[in-house]
Amino acid sequence: MADKRITIxxxxxxxxxDKSPRLQSYDIPFSDDSMVVLDALNYIxxxxxxxxxxxxxxxxxxxGSCGMTVNGTPKLTCSAFLRDYWPRSVTVTPxxxxxxxxxxxxxxxxxxxxxxxxxxxxxxxxEIPLGAGEHRQTMDQIGEFRQFSQCxxxxxxxxxxxxxxxxxxxxxxxxxxxxxxxxxxSRDQGTKERLPMIAHPDGIWECSFVGECxxxxxxxxxxxxxxxxxxxxxxxxxxxxxxxRE
Amino acid sequence: xxxxxxxxxxxxxxxxxxxxxxxxxxxxxxxxREFTALPLALWLLWLLYEIQRAGRGPSGYYPPNSTAFVIFxxxxxxxxxxxxxxxxxxxGVILRVKLLDKPLASGVIVATMFGTWLVASVxxxxxLIGFGR
Ligand code: SF4
Ligand code: FES
Numbered sequence: 001m002a003d004k005r006i007t008i009x010x011x012x013x014x015x016x017x018d019k020s021p022r023l024q025s026y027d028i029p030f031s032d033d034s035m036v037v038l039d040a041l042n043y044i045x046x047x048x049x050x051x052x053x054x055x056x057x058x059x060x061x062x063x064g065s066c067g068m069t070v071n072g073t074p075k076l077t078c079s080a081f082l083r084d085y086w087p088r089s090v091t092v093t094p095x096x097x098x099x100x101x102x103x104x105x106x107x108x109x110x111x112x113x114x115x116x117x118x119x120x121x122x123x124x125x126x127e128i129p130l131g132a133g134e135h136r137q138t139m140d141q142i143g144e145f146r147q148f149s150q151c152x153x154x155x156x157x158x159x160x161x162x163x164x165x166x167x168x169x170x171x172x173x174x175x176x177x178x179x180x181x182x183x184x185x186s187r188d189q190g191t192k193e194r195l196p197m198i199a200h201p202d203g204i205w206e207c208s209f210v211g212e213c214x215x216x217x218x219x220x221x222x223x224x225x226x227x228x229x230x231x232x233x234x235x236x237x238x239x240x241x242x243x244x245r246e
Numbered sequence: 247x248x249x250x251x252x253x254x255x256x257x258x259x260x261x262x263x264x265x266x267x268x269x270x271x272x273x274x275x276x277x278x279r280e281f282t283a284l285p286l287a288l289w290l291l292w293l294l295y296e297i298q299r300a301g302r303g304p305s306g307y308y309p310p311n312s313t314a315f316v317i318f319x320x321x322x323x324x325x326x327x328x329x330x331x332x333x334x335x336x337x338g339v340i341l342r343v344k345l346l347d348k349p350l351a352s353g354v355i356v357a358t359m360f361g362t363w364l365v366a367s368v369x370x371x372x373x374l375i376g377f378g379r
Contacts, residue, residue, distance in 0.1 A: 073270075097262070099257035100258045101256065107257050166266075208280065209276075215272060222339075228336070229342060231340075
């Protein structure tokens with residue numbers, strides 16, 4: 001099987017020379033069934049064209065940096081096996097809905113800003129002193145938010161979301177899921193501080209439940225669920241007389 | 247040149263074409279789901295008009311005897327069923343109900359929603375037809 005080959009088509013864009021991106025084809029050996037799309041890109045970079053630019057780090061689906069569009073679907077390229085595409089060619093383009101910086105690299109600035117805006121840390125009205133010991137949680141309390149804490153900030157959900165594609169002001173799936181993760185944490189008291197961002201017209205109410213974010217999420221976070229549940233909770237806070245309690 | 251303008255010239259933002267919803271089956275069915283609300287809204291408007299006429303007494307209210315309304319209702323029915331079905335199917339995702347401190351399985355929530363839908367439909371249907379007599 002040593003001479004099995006596969007065609008990889010990758011986006012090339014040099015901001016100094018190109019007006020718009022173009023696709024370049026590479027015919028490379030598909031030597032091993034365990035090869036992933038990221039391996040193919042690494043092969044191209046090492047043996048064919050050292051100028052190809054893309055992000056990656058852990059190669060094991062943890063760091064979230066290798067997200068790209070593979071044959072039209074946002075994927076972690078370190079978890080997308082070539083065997084699932086071969087003998088078809090594989091087209092690798094940058095994540096949709098983000099500005100392209102170079103080749104397969106996108107500008108993450110907007111995403112980073114949105115993540116920070118929902119204050120993704122435990123907020124306490126009054127910190128308890130270190131000597132008083134840890135904040136204890138039961139397994140049930142952890143179970144409340146565990147799913148939403150699995151996010152690796154890979155941005156695949158933003159690339160899959162047409163609402164974000166049409167209006168970049170939308171807070172977006174991962175940021176809202178992360179806000180929910182902290183709001184559901186029994187140690188946290190910051191729901192009111194996050195509300196202005198979440199209940200803002202560019203927050204949860206902009207989502208029309210396409211649901212593709214949850215389909216592409218590699219960590220089973222289900223951001224669509226987080227958003228819809230937040231819509232319901234926020235409405236209850238507004239409607240019920242005791243809804244505004246902490 | 248400001249830092250912002252410099253960034254703007256250095257990056258390329260691919261345009262999102264009007265045909266984005268044809269790119270994936272999931273997007274397409276989302277659009278179908280959203281559009282099924284349109285005949286539903288029209289039907290409700292018609293019904294509101296009829297209810298307003300009913301204010302002048304039962305003789306002004308005639309939907310069940312109006313061929314146009316019956317035909318339009320028959321056309322709207324599959325759209326309404328599809329919209330309700332997709333909406334209620336998702337209820338298990340959205341609603342978090344706890345019973346004796348344990349979260350209720352989403353299947354149970356969905357089944358309850360469909361059951362309530364059925365009962366509500368029978369009641370509303372009986373009222374509308376009964377009032378029309
Ligand atoms: S919610 Fe899922 S798809 Fe979105 S950034 Fe987090 S891990 Fe990635
Ligand atoms: S390289 Fe880290 S998730 Fe793919």
